[in-house]
Amino acid sequence: MNTLADDPAAPLAERVVEPLPARMLNEFVYCQRLFYYEHVEGVFVHNADTRRGTALHKRVDSGKGDLPPAAAKKPQAATETPRADSTPEPAAPSPEPNESPQLAETIHSRSVSLASDRLGVTAKMDLVEVRTGAEGDLFAPLAVCPVDYKIGSPREGDNGPEIWDTDRMQLGLQCLILRDHGYTCAEGVIYYRGTKQRVTLAVTAELEQWIMAQITAARRAMLGPIPPPLVDSPKCPRCSLVTICLPDETRLLHEAPAHPDDEDFPPAQETFGFEREFGSVKELPGAYGANAGNGTSAIVATPGRRHPRRLIAARDDTRPLYIATAGVSVGRKSELVQVREKGEVVAEVRISDLSHVAIFGAGTVSTALIQTLCEKDIPVSYFSSGGFFFGLTRGQSLKNVFTRIEQFRVAADGVESLRLARLIVHGKIRNQRTLLMRNHASAPALPLARMKHAAQAALEAENIAELLGIEGAAALVYFENFAGMIKLADDPDEAIIGDQKNDPSASQAAVKPPRRATHDVAGQQLFTFDFTRRNRRPPRDAVNALLSLGYSLLARDCTVAAHAVGFDPYVGFYHQPRFGRPALALDLMEEFRPLIADSVALTLINTRVISPSDFVRAGDAVNLSAEGRKRFFSAYEQRLNTTIVHPVFDYQVSYRRALELQARLLAKTLTGEIEQYVPFTTR
Structure with a gap:
């Protein structure tokens, strides 16, 4: 173990230095931000290139890692004094003229792992060629040559094929490590499978000096903040961590943050009454939702605003x-x-x-x-x-703790927590208002005005308690008008059968008296999808049963997204920590409640995908039947796969991808990579 500082008062990260893997130094030369993600935060994601490289390395990785000693030990001189009467032994006979000297032999050692205390690095070498048995000094160090396998092609230089800087770093380190172990190593070889070429790297003083400088720079980068993303780099599109790094998105929000007075986020051009700062989206034609097929346009591009490249897939194939x-x-x-x-x-x-x-x-x-x-x-x-x-x-694939450190710091800071909570609630209220405007049969002006005022007031709340009151007031208005988005059936065959005589809580009145069938069935009255207010634990009517299940699935998906980014899902900023409550997951899902869960419920009812016969009652509780749950799961997953245009980045993403993207933007806000969190809002 190497030590960088012996001062006990120094931070632990500066007192103890772990050996750096040569592969990580390869990444450092390629992209310092990639090095930080993989080595410091422990993040790694496979893509087609990394899986192909793993498959091609199966043979070299199957070696035992044996390597002959660097040099044979010389026998010690005899200390016994010969007797005076001893007869000297005859000299060994000279070789016959037709006898040739022993030929050199090459030993191939695969998957050799070595470390260097001097350099503070480790390396796993694909192949080491060892030449033994040549004439000369039998006790001289063995001559070795490391061979590293790469799936690509060499760089075309003025004098022919050249080794890339990343490969030069990794191969040069292997040569220096072999030298530190006593071997003679004058050169190394990169074998490029793409062109089936062996390209040689000579070990020089200049190469060693450059490698030492890169090691020092990498150790310095480990102790600092995450390096900034590359600018318009051709390396980004094929990087396996592009969905985590978000280079263009991070740079866009860092250089032109979404601020309430930012001219790059003008008022929406359609008459929805949103004069706030954040961009909005419209669903693409044919989207599966309560108003499937109505949206036909994307966000209006702001002149002079440069949108990021499309580097991430719109949806996951799994x-x-x-x-x-x-x-x-x-x-x-x-x-x-x-x-x-x-x-x-x-x-x-x-x-x-x-x-x-x-x-x-x-x-x-x-x-x-x-x-x-x-x-x-x-x-x-x-x-x-x-x-x-x-x-x-879930597994232990994510080892990053720095995001959680910042999460706990901000959660303990009332001012910073409130700043984030305001934006979260603001986004939720805007999306609730949008859903009412989209789907209400005749959206009433007064409730819409009250919700618009609540969205504005959320940005100015002075504490969490006030913000809770604003959100609650907006939710009351929203659910008071929720029934207007439900297309009730007049067909008495589409009904939930409830024992109204023996169970007075079987149904509640809607905004107007409930529509009831004109006849009874076996003494039981029939009820349709009437809705008056939100109720839960347990839900006591069909609509609330759909909403509760949707919120439960959404909480699961937001918990998964929080874990994927490196958050602790139980420490939130708006929802305060409470035993057993995933507060951060609830924070993340606020903006998506109306866009996903509420929309799924409305779609299932209004398109008759689900009927009252798909529900069962047990006492006060109403739940979906087994067949009803299957229909709900299908609709929910279809909604998550709906493609939309991102409100800020102007490219298509699914709602599932948007959930994780919002979690990553929140993490980048906490770590200081971007100035302000931008809630996800739709138009």
Whole structure:
């Protein structure tokens, strides 16, 4: 273990220096920000290039790592004095003229791991060529040559193929480490698989000096803040961490932050009455939502404002697996997830196609599958049969603590927490107001004006208690008018059967008296999708049952997004910490409640995808039946995959991608990479 400072008063990070892997120094030369993410924060994500490189390295990584000693030990001189009468031994006979000297032999050692205390680095070498058995000094150091395999092609220089600087760093380090272990190493070789070429690197004093300077710079970068992103670099599109780094997005918000007086965020040009600073979005044609197909335009591009490159995929190709049938078991067979019911396989899904697994009720999951999912960082979430979110299981892939340190610092600071909470509530109220304007049969002017005022007041709240009051008042107005977005059925066959005579709480009146069937069925009156107010734990009508399940799934997805970024989901800024409550996940979901959960509920009702017969009543509680849950899960996932235009970055993303993007923007706000958090709002 190398020490950088012996002063006990120095910070721990400055007193103890861990060896740097040569691969990380390769990343440092390529991109200092990539080095910081992977080595300091412990973040790594596979893409096609990294998986291809891993596959091509299988052979060299399968070696035992054996390497002959650098030099044979010389025998010690004899200390015994010869006797006077001793007869000298005859000299060894000279070789015959036709006898040739021993030829040199090359030994190939694969997957050799060595370290250098002098340099403070470690390296795993793909291949080391060792030349032994040549004529000369038998006790001289062995001549070695490291060979590193790369999947690409060499750089074309003036004098032919050249080694890239990143490869020069990694290969040069291997040569210096071998020298520190007593070997003779005059050069190294990079084998580029793309062109099947061996390109040689000579070890010179200039190379060693450059490598030492890079090591020093890397150690200095480890102790500082995260380096800024590259500017319009061609390296970014194929980087595996581009969805985490967000180079163009971070630079855009850092150089032109979304400020209340920022002219780059003008009032919306459509007459929705939003004069605040943040951009807005419209859903694309054909989007699956309460007003599917109505939106036809994206945000209005602001002249002079440069939008970032499209570097991230609009949506993920993986999909979730919902287990909502009681008594089923889920296990693993090779690379498949098998779902069994009464011993028979009823479904199979490839593990590589999964984004997460959700277990409702009494389903069981095998330990072997849990271990595999943890290894691949695929979360498993657990719900009650009624949809209450208990928690989730996930792997230990994320080792970053710096984001959490900043999270705890800001959460403990009332002023900074309030600044973030204002924006979160502001975004939520705006989105609730937008949903009313989109879907209400005749949006009343007074409630819309009150919600507009509440959104403005949220930005000026002086404390969390006042902000809670503003949010509550806006929510009251919103849910008082929620029934106006529901297209009630006049068909008495579409109804929930409830025992009104014996269960007076079976249904509540809507904004106007509930529409009831003109006849009874077996003494039970029929009720439609009437809604008066929000109720929960348990939901006591069909609409609230849909909303509660939607909020529960959204809380799960926001918890997963918080974990993926490196947050502690239980420490929030608006929702105060309380035992067992994922406060930060609730913060993240506020802006998306109307856009995702409420929209799914309205779509299911208004498009008749779900009917009152898909609900069951148990006492005061109303829940979805098994078939109803399947329809809900399908609609919810389809909503998450709906493609929208991002309000700030002007490229298409799915709602699922937007959830994680908002979490990452929040993290970058806490670490100081961007000045102000921008809530996600829609038009």
